[in-house]
Amino acid sequence: MATTSITSALGAGSGVDIKELVASLVDAQFANKTKQLTAKSDALTKQISGVSTLKSGISGFAGALAALAKGGTLATAPTSSNSGILKVSGLSGAKLAGLSASVEVRQLAAPQVATSPAIADPIASVGLGSFTLTFGKATVTDGAMTGFTAGAAAPITIPITAGNSGLSGIARSINAANAGVTATVLTDANGSRLSIKSATGEAKAFTLTANEDPAAPGLSSLNIGPGATGTTIGSVAKDAIVAVDGVALQRPSNSISDLIPGVKLDLVSAAIGTTVTLGTSAPTAALSQAVNDFVETFNQLGAAIKEQTDPVTGLLKSDSATATLARSMRQLTLTPLLTDAPNGVPATLAEIGVQTNRDGTLSVNAARLTEALTKWPDTVEAMFADGSGASGKGLSAALTSISNTAIDTKVGLGASTARYTKAQADLADDQSDLADAEDVMTKRLTQQYGAMDARVAAYKSTLTFLQQQVDAWNSSK
Known part of the structure; x- marks a missing residue:
């Protein structure tokens, strides 16, 4: 088809469509190589x-x-005969075949929760200075701490500054100390109260003792400990007491992983005298x-x-x-x-x-x-x-x-990905080189056929002039 197009174009003299002619020649020259590179790129x-x-x-x-x-889900799982008292789960990698135990939950672990008297305005300053927080074991009777034995951990000082001297600010200061207790402000129709809660376990009982600024006293009204009259102990710090196969054991948490090998116990409620049977369920x-x-x-x-x-x-x-x-x-x-x-x-x-x-x-x-x-x-x-x-x-x-x-x-x-990706990059270079070669050939042929077209046009012009002269001579005779 390219040959026919070229032949017909050459027969037109100076009317040759050089652009189409050159494109046909270049396509004919590079078609196979272009097809090969395209097929390789697609592959x-x-x-x-x-x-x-x-x-x-x-x-x-x-x-x-x-x-x-x-x-x-594919491992043998422990079972509890009463999940309302005790929930169980298997620890990662545990082998529970043959698990059999009886558990009695005699007491749940509890935190200490202490609450201050109601104050009308939670933002109004209570006083300035600092608090000393001390952990240990406490004796509580009717909401009042009657005895306290400090633990081995060093006491923690919590500063109370002018910008944080109201109940809300004091709660922020306590929480910012990350000392092992959480403070919140509880509000109802009677006013606002500062509530401080520890982690569970009898060793997590705590005292809070004010070190007042003489120029701005008042923090001692929030003291927690023996002799403190303003605050009330609403929850006593306790260990969990669990009897495993009749042996009573204490733990500071209601989530226990070190009593029965491979089994995590989650205590839900205390039920003295009720035995929960543990077994297994095959998956x-x-x-x-x-x-x-x-x-x-x-x-x-x-x-x-x-x-x-x-x-x-x-x-x-x-x-x-x-x-x-x-x-x-x-x-x-x-x-x-x-x-x-x-x-x-x-x-x-x-x-x-x-x-x-x-x-x-x-x-x-x-x-x-x-x-x-x-x-x-x-x-x-x-x-x-x-x-x-x-x-x-x-x-x-x-x-x-x-x-x-x-x-x-x-x-x-x-x-393999790296190898094929590199091959694709190399192929892109080959395609770029081929495009450059096509461009060079296109320019060269365009110049050659342009020059040819100019010469053909000149020959036709000369031929036309001579024909006119001949016609004129014939006419004069």
Whole structure:
């Protein structure tokens, strides 16, 4: 088609369309090279996209499984026979098989709460100076502190300045000290009161003693401690008292993690004489669901890998990192997840019913999985336990290892991304060079054919003149 266009144009003499002629010649010269570079650029873009898809797929898969393992839903959980008295939860990494205990909550831990008399104006100055806050153990009778033994911690001084000498300002100063108590101002029809609250535990009782500025007295009306007449102790600092299997123990908090190995106790209410029985609940349904979810996600990622590595159409069929990922995923069901499993006890996914089909996909043998969950519940649970610690065991640890290798920037898909990105940058340079060459050729041909057009026009002008002379001579005869 380009040849026909050039031929017809050359037959037009000085009427040649030089722009179209040059464009046709340049296109004919560079068409194949341009097509090759464009095709290569498109392939690199798709390769980068494919690598990104696989990186996202494997890292997302590993991350989701790790989060599930850490979440605790796949681990044997402690149970309480009366959650209205005592709630229980398992600590991370705890092995609770065989847990059995009885707990009696005899007393809840409580903070000390002291409240001042009502004052009409919470902003009006009470006095200037400072307070000394001291922690220890107290004896309280009918809202009055009758005895106090200071603890080992050093007393804390809280300055009260002119800008913070009202109840509201004093509360701000106490809170700003971060001394272990919280101050609030409570207001009703009778006025405003300063309320100060400690953490729970009998050793968190406290006294507050004013060091008054003689020129502006009044802070002593807020004193807390033996002999203080203005404030009232509304809540006495107490330890929790819990009897575990009949043995009474004290703790300063209602959230206790060091009485029963692997179990956190949250005390809800005291019930002297009522025993709460602790046991365990196996996560059979959750583990079964986890196995099926794993297989489904594995197959989704496997489909993406298969598409990218197809021997005919796969853009990553020659990518070594993708091949390594595909091989690691194929071997996963046969990888021992429990290195210390006794003979006859399943240690791989294949041995609990995760089977590999002829096309490389996975499926679940429901009967075999049920058998494994019935005979070896602790083993299956261990396979899905959080393996991020020193042991490095379990499915999550195995998949995380595959993911880390796959996305590695030196030998994994990260390196592939860098390689394809560099190739794309080099290709962009080639395309730029080609564009420059096209521009040079366009200018050269335009000049050549422009000169030719000028000469043809001159020849035609001379021919026209001669024809006129001949016509004139013929006419004169």
